[in-house]
Amino acid sequence: MTFASLKQKDTYKRLGAELRYSLYCIFHPADGFWCLTRENKASVASANIMLALYAIIEVLRLTLTKFHVLREYVNVEYFNALYAIGSIILPIVLWSVANWSFTTLMNGKGRLSDVYIATVYAFTPAIICNAAGIVISQFISYDERALYQTMLVISMIWSVMLVLVAMMQIHDYTMLKAVGSSILSIFGIGFMLFIFMLFFSLISDSVMYFISLVREITFRLY
Amino acid sequence: MKIKFIVILMLIFAFLTALPVSAIGTDTGAGPSNYTYNYTFWGEEVAMPDPYYVSAQLTGNDFGIGNFLNPQGLYIRGNRIYVCDTDNNRIVLLEYDESADSYSLVKVVEYVVINGQPSPLNKPHDLFENRNGEIFIADTDNNRVLRLDRDWNYINSIIKPEDKSYDQSIDFLPMKLVVDHSNRVFIQARHINKGLMEYNIDGTFNGFMGASQVQVSLYDYFWKMISTAAQRSQMELFVPTEYNNVALDHEGFVYATLSTFTGNPFEADPIRRLNAVGTDILIRNGMFGLAEPAGDWFWGNLGGVSGPSRFVDVVTFENDGYICLDRNRGRLFAYDFQGNMLYVFGGRGNMEGRFQDPIAIDRMGTSLFVLDARTAVVTRFNLTQYGSYIDQAINYYYAGRYDESAAMWDEVLKLNGNYELAYIGKGRAALRNEQYRDAMKYYEAKHDRESYGKAFQLYRKEWIEANITTIVVILISLWVVTRALRILFKFRKRRKGGA
Numbered sequence: 001m002t003f004a005s006l007k008q009k010d011t012y013k014r015l016g017a018e019l020r021y022s023l024y025c026i027f028h029p030a031d032g033f034w035c036l037t038r039e040n041k042a043s044v045a046s047a048n049i050m051l052a053l054y055a056i057i058e059v060l061r062l063t064l065t066k067f068h069v070l071r072e073y074v075n076v077e078y079f080n081a082l083y084a085i086g087s088i089i090l091p092i093v094l095w096s097v098a099n100w101s102f103t104t105l106m107n108g109k110g111r112l113s114d115v116y117i118a119t120v121y122a123f124t125p126a127i128i129c130n131a132a133g134i135v136i137s138q139f140i141s142y143d144e145r146a147l148y149q150t151m152l153v154i155s156m157i158w159s160v161m162l163v164l165v166a167m168m169q170i171h172d173y174t175m176l177k178a179v180g181s182s183i184l185s186i187f188g189i190g191f192m193l194f195i196f197m198l199f200f201s202l203i204s205d206s207v208m209y210f211i212s213l214v215r216e217i218t219f220r221l222y
Numbered sequence: 223m224k225i226k227f228i229v230i231l232m233l234i235f236a237f238l239t240a241l242p243v244s245a246i247g248t249d250t251g252a253g254p255s256n257y258t259y260n261y262t263f264w265g266e267e268v269a270m271p272d273p274y275y276v277s278a279q280l281t282g283n284d285f286g287i288g289n290f291l292n293p294q295g296l297y298i299r300g301n302r303i304y305v306c307d308t309d310n311n312r313i314v315l316l317e318y319d320e321s322a323d324s325y326s327l328v329k330v331v332e333y334v335v336i337n338g339q340p341s342p343l344n345k346p347h348d349l350f351e352n353r354n355g356e357i358f359i360a361d362t363d364n365n366r367v368l369r370l371d372r373d374w375n376y377i378n379s380i381i382k383p384e385d386k387s388y389d390q391s392i393d394f395l396p397m398k399l400v401v402d403h404s405n406r407v408f409i410q411a412r413h414i415n416k417g418l419m420e421y422n423i424d425g426t427f428n429g430f431m432g433a434s435q436v437q438v439s440l441y442d443y444f445w446k447m448i449s450t451a452a453q454r455s456q457m458e459l460f461v462p463t464e465y466n467n468v469a470l471d472h473e474g475f476v477y478a479t480l481s482t483f484t485g486n487p488f489e490a491d492p493i494r495r496l497n498a499v500g501t502d503i504l505i506r507n508g509m510f511g512l513a514e515p516a517g518d519w520f521w522g523n524l525g526g527v528s529g530p531s532r533f534v535d536v537v538t539f540e541n542d543g544y545i546c547l548d549r550n551r552g553r554l555f556a557y558d559f560q561g562n563m564l565y566v567f568g569g570r571g572n573m574e575g576r577f578q579d580p581i582a583i584d585r586m587g588t589s590l591f592v593l594d595a596r597t598a599v600v601t602r603f604n605l606t607q608y609g610s611y612i613d614q615a616i617n618y619y620y621a622g623r624y625d626e627s628a629a630m631w632d633e634v635l636k637l638n639g640n641y642e643l644a645y646i647g648k649g650r651a652a653l654r655n656e657q658y659r660d661a662m663k664y665y666e667a668k669h670d671r672e673s674y675g676k677a678f679q680l681y682r683k684e685w686i687e688a689n690i691t692t693i694v695v696i697l698i699s700l701w702v703v704t705r706a707l708r709i710l711f712k713f714r715k716r717r718k719g720g721a
Contacts, residue, residue: 068671068678075264141682142675 018046022124029122029162033169036121037114047117051092054123055085057130065137069145071152091189092119098188099167103181108171118170122162129155257575258567260641261519263669268640273556273565273609274590276575278325278602280316282307285327287314290598295348295360295398296582298591302328305593305600306346306359313346313359318586334359334368336376350470352401356423360396360409367396367409369423380407383427387416398467403474410478415464417500418478432478432500434462434491463490467582471495471538475503479546481532487516492533493546507561515557517548518566527551527570535583537590541613541620545583545590552577554592558616562643565612568592575601588613608637615647624651642668653677658684 005011021041025032036042059081062074096116103110110118129151137148168178256269280303282289288310295306303316303325313331318324333342344363351357355372367380382394395412402408407421408431417433446454469477476496483490493515495504507514517531531548533555538544542559552571556564569576579596588610590603605613615630628651631644638644649664653673658681665674686693 066678067666067669068675073264073669077264139682141679142672143679145675 015043015046015049018042019049022050022121025121026124026158026162029165030169033118033121033162033166036118036166037110037170042117042121044113044117047120050120050124050127051089054120054127054130055088057127057134058088059084061130061134064134066140068142069137069140069148071149092116092123094189094192095119095185098192099181099185102184102188103167103171106171106177106181108173108181110167110170114170115167118166119163122166123159125155125158125162257569258565260563260565262640262642265519267520270565270638270641271608272567272606273612274567274603275606276601277589277604279574280325280600280602281598282314284325285314285316287327287330290314292595293593293598294581294595295346296584296591296593296600297349297351298584298586299351301586302351303586303591303600304349304351306349308345308347308362311343311345313343313349329374331374334370334374334376336379347396348398350399350401352405352423353403356401358399358401358407360399362395362397362412365394365396367399367407367421369425378425380409380421380425383419383421385427385429387429388427400468400470400476402470402476408468408476410465410468413464415462417462418465418468418476418496432465432476432494432496432502434465434480434494436462467533467535469536469538471542471544472540477536477538477544479533479536481534481549487530488514490516492516492531493536493544505559505561514561514563515546515555517546517555518551518553525570531555534581537583537585539585539588541617543616545585547580547583547592549580552580554583554590558643559620562646564616564643575603577601608634611637612641612643615644619647619650624654627651646670646673649673649677653680656680656684 018041021032021036025036032041062070062072062084063076063079063081067074093116096112096119099119100108100110100112100115102108103115133148133152136151140148164175164178164182167173167182168175171178171181173181256267258270258272259267260270262268290305290307291309293305294308295304297304297306301318301320303318305314305316307314311332315328315331316325317328319326331343333340335341341364343359343361345361346359347362348360349357356377357368357370357372357374359368359370361368365382369377369379371377380396382388382390384390392413396409397412398410400408401423405423406428407423408418409421410418414430415433416430418431420428420431422428446457449457463480463482465478465480466482467479471477478494478496480490480492480494483492491502491504491506493504494502497503517533521528521530527550529550531546531553532550533546534549535547536544537547543564544557546555546557547553548555548568551569553566553568555566558564567575568580570578572578577592577594577597579594580592581595582593584591588605592601592603593599594601611630611633615627615634618624618627618630628648631647631651634641634644635648645664645667649661649668649670650673652658652661652664653676658677661677662674662681665677
């Protein structure tokens with residue numbers, strides 16, 4: 001997709017169709033995820049839009065939901081929207097990379113972009129239920145909060161199952177192999193985080209070295 | 223080329239994220255800087271105006287009897303102040319004259335006359351005066367509790383019980399005692415962990431009362447099970463913790479404190495209210511699983527002081543509130559009858575209103591008297607205007623006069639807008655007056671989910687009842703419009719298809 005295509009009406013029509021396809025996917029996962037990338041039913045662009053939507057709705061969920069039904073304790077004074085956005089985007093990106101890294105070694109058919117698109121599309125129930133939950137929370141009392149919380153839990157279970165089916169279809173795996181590769185991917189995420197931590201702590205140590213060096217010099221000069 | 227670019231980008235990113243890391247670590251550490259504070263719902267320490275001020279400090283020298291030496295006990299009845307001057311082996315009785323605002327020495331008791339023979343006191347630790355004016359002295363190192371009539375004449379004494387439930391090898395060292403309204407004597411004795419010793423007033427032993435439950439975790443139990451007898455004897459024993467002080471409230475219930483717990487104070491229940499059979503009936507009000515009251519939520523490690531608050535004494539009020547004395551940091555923790563923390567004040571130090579080794583607390587009306595064992599000073603605290611507003615607001619609430627209570631909370635809020643309990647009080651009054659919208663606002667300020675939900679439910683009911691016609695009209699019109707649109711749409715489609 002180039003910038004020139006942004007001016008054409010067709011682009012938006014196709015994007016709309018791609019986004020609408022997510023609704024087909026969540027009710028017909030086997031068929032939906034098989035055709036998702038093989039028949040170009042969705043693109044990275046539409047997945048990006050979905051992911052942004054998910055992140056925005058997560059922020060809205062934490063800020064706009066009535067506090068007495070929300071499971072988390074959110075102190076608005078110290079609320080950080082970037083953390084909320086990161087808590088959505090980071091796991092999905094890490095998952096895509098980790099899963100792709102393992103499945104390329106395990107005869108997986110999917111490319112990195114396929115894994116990414118399928119994962120984001122699998123979280124459609126979570127997006128819809130979170131959005132619906134914000135509205136519902138405005139009308140329910142403390143005693144009825146179980147209704148709201150059950151809805152969110154069901155949407156999460158649904159999404160996780162969709163992720164498994166998506167991985168199965170994208171990589172042309174059996175269910176057992178999909179579950180196995182998913183477990184491996186989770187370990188992969190942990191490993192990647194460990195490497196990141198190591199990297200950043202080493203960098204910050206070396207930065208601190210130069211900072212203290214500069215400080216020492218300025219002390220000597222004054 | 224591309225890889226090089228990515229590496230450079232990553233390095234720049236890492237550099238930027240690493241910068242704030244050097245800025246972390248400027249936090250000054252735990253511990254509030256203010257004299258009086260409280261915790262918010264979010265667990266932040268919030269400074270607040272002082273509810274008490276120091277109005278007098280009494281030492282032995284003020285009365286020409288030489289300074290107290292390691293005094294351990296303080297008891298107040300009416301305007302009489304009894305100080306157990308432990309290491310001087312004497313009891314000092316002072317009297318407060320309200321009209322002149324002065325204190326006078328009434329008597330110094332160093333011995334009692336038993337059968338015509340003077341019997342000197344030996345390290346008395348506590349004293350209690352019952353409703354008939356009889357005086358009970360825990361004469362610790364003489365292994366007895368003396369019962370005297372109101373003129374200090376000896377009646378009888380309470381000694382080590384000859385009972386099978388009492389291990390005869392243990393010396394009877396009575397430390398603290400109370401006598402309840404039906405004249406049962408409860409004694410907390412050193413090295414006794416079966417609870418409080420219960421005697422009749424004439425000295426017959428009734429048994430033990432209110433032993434604390436032993437908590438054994440599955441982990442400990444497992445290790446104990448697989449270890450040998452020799453190993454087991456080396457292990458820590460699972461024994462109930464000893465109480466360290468007792469107090470009586472206006473209804474005749476016994477308050478007991480304990481401070482020798484290990485681990486989480488919020489699970490140890492360091493302050494208890496015991497009924498006649500020794501069951502703990504204190505109302506606790508914990509959030510996030512913290513069973514208040516247990517003192518400080520966060521323990522800094524400053525000035526050689528660390529670990530949780532260690533309560534050594536408690537004083538109760540007519541509204542079932544109580545103030546606990548923390549020996550560890552020299553602080554006083556005030557709680558209302560529902561276990562909400564009202565305020566915390568005091569501290570370690572040499573200044574007025576701070577303590578070196580606070581050991582006992584009692585009250586005269588609303589004034590507090592705190593005894594410091596090391597400096598041997600009795601400090602008197604009086605309520606400030608702010609403190610009396612809080613006190614009255616709780617008194618009104620306790621009496622069920624919610625509107626007066628809310629008016630008092632208003633006064634509190636004028637002086638301290640950060641006081642969360644005031645919002646709860648105002649919310650409660652608003653809820654009773656059917657001002658649900660206001661109640662919701664107040665409850666939201668304290669993040670009280672359950673009460674907010676209650677107010678919200680009532681507000682929702684009221685709102686639906688008021689707007690039912692509008693809702694029905696909107697729903698019907700919506701239905702009609704969608705219906706009409708659909709018919710229109712179908713009609714146009716058919717025409718298009720037909721053409």
